[in-house]
Amino acid sequence: MSSATPPPSVFDGIAGVIVVLVLLAEFGMLHATLLFLQLRLYAAQSFLLSVLAGVAAYAKHVPELYALAVLSCALKVFAVPATIRRLVGQPSQEIAGSGVLGVGTRTLLGLAVTAVGFFAAKAWHIHGTFLPSTALSLSVSVLLVSFVLMIVRRDVVSQAVGLFSLENAVSLASLVVAAAMPLLLEVAFLFDLLVAVVVFGVLIRTHQLRRRSFLTTDLTELRG
Amino acid sequence: MSILLVVLFVGPIAAALLCALTPLPLGRAVSVISGFGSLGTTLALATTTRRHAVHALHYLQADALSTVFLLATALLYALVSLYTIGYLRGARLDTTPNSETVARHEHRYDRRLYAGINLFAWAMLMAPLVNGFALLWIAVEITTVVSALLVAFDGTNRATEAAWKYVLIASAGLGIALLGTILFYYAGAGVLGASYDLAFDPLLAHAASLPANVVRLGFTLAVLGFGTKVGFFPVHTWLPDAHSEAPTPVSTLLSGSLLAVSFYAVLRYFQVAVATLGPAFPRAVLLAFGIASLALAAFSVVDQRDLKRFLAYSSVEHMGILAIGMGFGTRLATVGVLLHVLAHAAAKGNAFMGAGALVRTFGTKSIGTMRDTIRILPWSASLFLLALLALTAAPPFGIFRSEFYIISGGLSAGHFVGVVALVALVTVAFGGLAWTATRLAFETRNDPSDHHGFGEPSRWLYLPPILGMAALLVLGVHPPASLLDLLVKGAAELGGGV
Numbered sequence: 001m002s003s004a005t006p007p008p009s010v011f012d013g014i015a016g017v018i019v020v021l022v023l024l025a026e027f028g029m030l031h032a033t034l035l036f037l038q039l040r041l042y043a044a045q046s047f048l049l050s051v052l053a054g055v056a057a058y059a060k061h062v063p064e065l066y067a068l069a070v071l072s073c074a075l076k077v078f079a080v081p082a083t084i085r086r087l088v089g090q091p092s093q094e095i096a097g098s099g100v101l102g103v104g105t106r107t108l109l110g111l112a113v114t115a116v117g118f119f120a121a122k123a124w125h126i127h128g129t130f131l132p133s134t135a136l137s138l139s140v141s142v143l144l145v146s147f148v149l150m151i152v153r154r155d156v157v158s159q160a161v162g163l164f165s166l167e168n169a170v171s172l173a174s175l176v177v178a179a180a181m182p183l184l185l186e187v188a189f190l191f192d193l194l195v196a197v198v199v200f201g202v203l204i205r206t207h208q209l210r211r212r213s214f215l216t217t218d219l220t221e222l223r224g
Numbered sequence: 225m226s227i228l229l230v231v232l233f234v235g236p237i238a239a240a241l242l243c244a245l246t247p248l249p250l251g252r253a254v255s256v257i258s259g260f261g262s263l264g265t266t267l268a269l270a271t272t273t274r275r276h277a278v279h280a281l282h283y284l285q286a287d288a289l290s291t292v293f294l295l296a297t298a299l300l301y302a303l304v305s306l307y308t309i310g311y312l313r314g315a316r317l318d319t320t321p322n323s324e325t326v327a328r329h330e331h332r333y334d335r336r337l338y339a340g341i342n343l344f345a346w347a348m349l350m351a352p353l354v355n356g357f358a359l360l361w362i363a364v365e366i367t368t369v370v371s372a373l374l375v376a377f378d379g380t381n382r383a384t385e386a387a388w389k390y391v392l393i394a395s396a397g398l399g400i401a402l403l404g405t406i407l408f409y410y411a412g413a414g415v416l417g418a419s420y421d422l423a424f425d426p427l428l429a430h431a432a433s434l435p436a437n438v439v440r441l442g443f444t445l446a447v448l449g450f451g452t453k454v455g456f457f458p459v460h461t462w463l464p465d466a467h468s469e470a471p472t473p474v475s476t477l478l479s480g481s482l483l484a485v486s487f488y489a490v491l492r493y494f495q496v497a498v499a500t501l502g503p504a505f506p507r508a509v510l511l512a513f514g515i516a517s518l519a520l521a522a523f524s525v526v527d528q529r530d531l532k533r534f535l536a537y538s539s540v541e542h543m544g545i546l547a548i549g550m551g552f553g554t555r556l557a558t559v560g561v562l563l564h565v566l567a568h569a570a571a572k573g574n575a576f577m578g579a580g581a582l583v584r585t586f587g588t589k590s591i592g593t594m595r596d597t598i599r600i601l602p603w604s605a606s607l608f609l610l611a612l613l614a615l616t617a618a619p620p621f622g623i624f625r626s627e628f629y630i631i632s633g634g635l636s637a638g639h640f641v642g643v644v645a646l647v648a649l650v651t652v653a654f655g656g657l658a659w660t661a662t663r664l665a666f667e668t669r670n671d672p673s674d675h676h677g678f679g680e681p682s683r684w685l686y687l688p689p690i691l692g693m694a695a696l697l698v699l700g701v702h703p704p705a706s707l708l709d710l711l712v713k714g715a716a717e718l719g720g721g722v
Contacts, residue, residue: 027265124441125409143403150396159392163276164398173403177410179419187357189402192362203376203391206384219385222465 011059012132016051019135022172023114026145026165030110031103035214036086037083044160045168046076054174064183065130066106072171075190077201080164080197088157098155098215107153109200110145120167124133128176136176143163143169155214157208167193226278227270229286232294232353235261235303237348243339248331251338252309258342259298259305262349266291266298274710279703283355285424288713290352291676292562293488296569297352297481299695301345304686307577308341308473310684315585316496337377341473345534348477351485357405357422357492362397364453364489368394369481373472375478376471386469390462397452397459401489404445408496411438422468440505440667442496444670446490453486455540456547457516467536468589472580474500475532475632479539480569487546487565491718494550498719503553511551513644522649526656530589531579534660535572538615540621542568548646549630550718551713557633558715559708560626567622567699571614574692578608581685582664595667601679603686607693612661616654622699 008016025045031040050073057065117140127133143166150162156174163208208214239258243251272278273530277287286294312334347370351363368391376387405422408660411434412420412427419427427434452459459666463483467475490510521541528534536580541566549561583603597605614621627650634643696702 017633034622051652055283055546090235124437126407143399147396150392156388163392163395163399166396167402170402174406178413180413181358181406181409182419182421186420188358188362192365196365196369199372199391203372203388206376206379207388210379210381210384219388221382222385222389222469 001147008132008152011055012131013161014055014135015131015135016054018048019172022048022052022168023138023142023145026142026149027110029158029161030106030145030153032158036085038157038161039084042164043081043133044079045165047073047079048169049171049175050077052131052172055178056179057174060130060179062130062179065179067144068186069181071190075194076164079194083194083197084157084160084201084204087205096222098153098158098217100154108147109139109152110148112143113148115146117144128179129181131174131176136173138156139169139172139176142172153203154205154216157214157215159216160204161193163200164193164197182205226269226272226280227284228265228354229278229284230273231265232262232269232349233281235265235286236342236349240339240342240346243335243342247333251335255305255338255342255604256302256307259302259345263298264294266294266454268405270295271706272712273429279355284353285355285525286353287342287717288710289491289562289717291710292565292714293352293484294349295429296484296565297348299566299567299692300477300480300573301349303573303577304341304345304473304476306684306691307688308338310682310687311471311580311584312337312444313474314581314681314685322381323452333562337385337471337473337702340374341379341477342368344474344477345481347612348481348485352488355410355423357427359422360492361402364394364401364486365398368398368453369487370512371466371470371474371478371482373467374459374474377471377474378467378469383469385690386465389490390466393459393462394453397407397449399448399449400452401446404442404449404493407442407445411435411442411500420682424495427496428499431496434496434500439497443501443506443593444494444509446493447513450486450489450493451513453482454490454547455517455543456715457520457540457544460517460520461679463540464533464536467539468530468532472532472576472583475535475580476576477697479536480573482570483539483543484546487543491550497716504551505718507551507553509546509718510547511642514544514547514549514551515642515649516544517541518548518646518649518653521654522652525653526659528656528660529591530593531583531591532576532589534591534656535575535579538575538653538657539568539572541650544573545627545630545646545650545689548611548642549633552630552637552639552642554633554635554637555712556636556713558718559628559711560601560629560633562711562714563622563629563699564687567614567626567696569624570692570695570699571611571621572691574607574611574696577685577689578604578611579604581681582608582686584681584685585679589627591663594664597664603680604681606690607686607689609661610627610693611689611696612657614659614700617650620700621696622703623696625703627702648657673700 028041053069118137121137121140146166273291347367372391455463524537617627
């Protein structure tokens with residue numbers, strides 16, 4: 001009894017729930033059938049991450065994380081989806097047919113990589129200062145599911161959103177192991193993301209104008 | 225504070241802004257001045273960094289290692305700034321503007337291309353110039369977003385497809401590299417405190433105290449992540465597409481500079497990993513990636529029909545050679561690797577510039593359609609073929625010397641299997657390059673009369689390769705003692721053994 005693990009605190013519980021919701025949002029993106037829904041799910045996932053940063057700032061007394069939460073919210077919840085929406089211009093466009101696997105297979109594949117990521121990260125024995133280490137394991141799961149998203153959805157918007165959510169997974173991992181990283185670097189990462197989003201938006205628009213479609217299935221001219 | 229670092233930091237981005245905002249002739253001149261100015265500044269910087277590192281503005285630094293990569297980038301930046309003049313003039317000779325609208329469109333295209341090239345060169349110069357893993361990651365990410373737009377610059381279906389694949393795969397790779405970077409922060413923060421900003425020197429100084437499992441994981445993720453941009457197998461798939469579809473000046477920078485700059489990022493993580501884990505694991509990782517990449521590229525080069533894809537696979541081959549050289553780990557092999565970075569930049573730059581002239585003249589990238597090239601384009605084709613010979617590591621060019629160093633270093637360390645694999649695969653690639661060179665140079669066209677009007681499109685297309693060839697000869701025949709000092713110092717910074 002003397003070596004019993006202390007029970008999780010309220011903060012650990014809240015953080016755990018938020019991280020699970022982040023993972024669920026990723027699964028939602030894996031299945032989203034409408035372009036605008038894909039973007040909203042990404043915005044929701046980003047919002048959850050900002051809330052997590054805010055909660056960690058409050059619970060662990062790290063004021064820099066408040067600034068990070070606000071900036072992250074402004075950029076990822078509002079600026080990024082708005083930029084993509086403006087560049088794409090067809091928010092109600094259906095992208096349901098872009099999956100190369102059926103819904104069931106996709107879900108099973110997502111669950112499989114979630115398990116792999118979770119247990120692989122557990123084996124690293126890395127413990128964060130601010131968030132429970134389960135959050136790191138789940139961030140690796142989110143990262144792997146984002147790869148599945150980019151591979152099994154053959155439309156430019158889902159692939160771009162998959163990449164942005166991969167960045168969210170890395171942000172989550174960063175909150176676990178590098179929450180105290182100097183704010184300047186965090187801000188630089190965020191602005192870098194914004195620049196990347198603009199470039200992605202331009203390329204999505206070019207693709208859509210030239211091919212009259214969001215699908216990437218006809219990107220087959222370059223082989224060998 | 226070194227003013228030279230500030231000049232390198234400010235010059236190319238100022239040139240990019242001027243190109244975007246001023247009339248084309250001024251932008252053209254500014255680009256050439258910025259290109260050659262950057263090369264001169266880097267050469268001046270090398271005289272100091274071969275002895276000790278220099279710093280500026282807290283976030284900038286240059287040591288011998290970074291100077292080697294700055295030299296490679298600045299050399300190509302200078303050559304491309306000249307070459308672009310011919311590239312655009314050649315394009316304008318093909319078509320006569322039939323309206324004011326077309327002329328205005330072409331004018332805007334030219335200005336944007338100059339601005340993009342300067343911005344791309346700035347981002348590539350920033351990567352070796354910044355002091356810290358986080359800033360290095362940001363600089364490499366900027367090179368991706370800028371170059372993705374340049375790959376899509378011509379706006380064709382193929383260019384758009386190449387740009388999309390490139391930006392998606394490279395950005396996903398950089399996401400993994402970011403995770404590796406964050407793990408390095410985690411490793412460093414335990415020793416250096418939470419306010420540690422991921423600068424190189426403090427982490428290296430305390431490398432022995434870092435947690436080994438975290439550094440091992442971070443290093444592996446960084447190699448995989450940045451390796452995507454280096455073109456390591458199996459994450460190289462974007463590379464032939466992007467290099468073949470980009471405008472030729474951009475292809476030249478992508479192949480000769482960008483891959484090397486990404487390899488520089490790998491080397492910075494390698495430094496810390498060697499200091500923390502010892503040399504065995506980091507060298508084994510690079511050796512494995514190197515041999516796999518070289519094997520893929522050697523056989524792909526043999527079977528290529530598209531001239532620019534052929535050169536792109538040759539770049540994968542040479543990145544494999546760099547990784548194998550680092551895997552050998554001796555001082556001599558590491559000096560060879562650094563020399564190879566410079567020689568490959570010059571040779572591949574020349575090859576792409578020559579290929580650009582051939583593609584412009586024949587109106588196709590298909591190797592099967594190009595024949596009798598030396599008679600039709602005596603300067604450009606001859607220089608192109610010499611560049612191909614240089615890429616096969618034929619003497620007296622720089623790549624012969626660098627590969628000789630790498631192989632000698634491997635043998636002296638007892639890496640016989642690695643050396644045999646290297647020599648065998650390079651020989652296969654040699655076969656592919658030599659076969660293509662022979663066909664291009666000596667096979668005649670079926671109808672010799674069907675090339676009326678062929679000829680050198682512009683002397684600006686072969687003047688830069690002449691300069692590049694001179695650099696290749698200097699590197700191969702008699703590299704200056706000061707350059708060798710720089711390479712030896714760089715190898716020492718990388719922890720190259722005896």
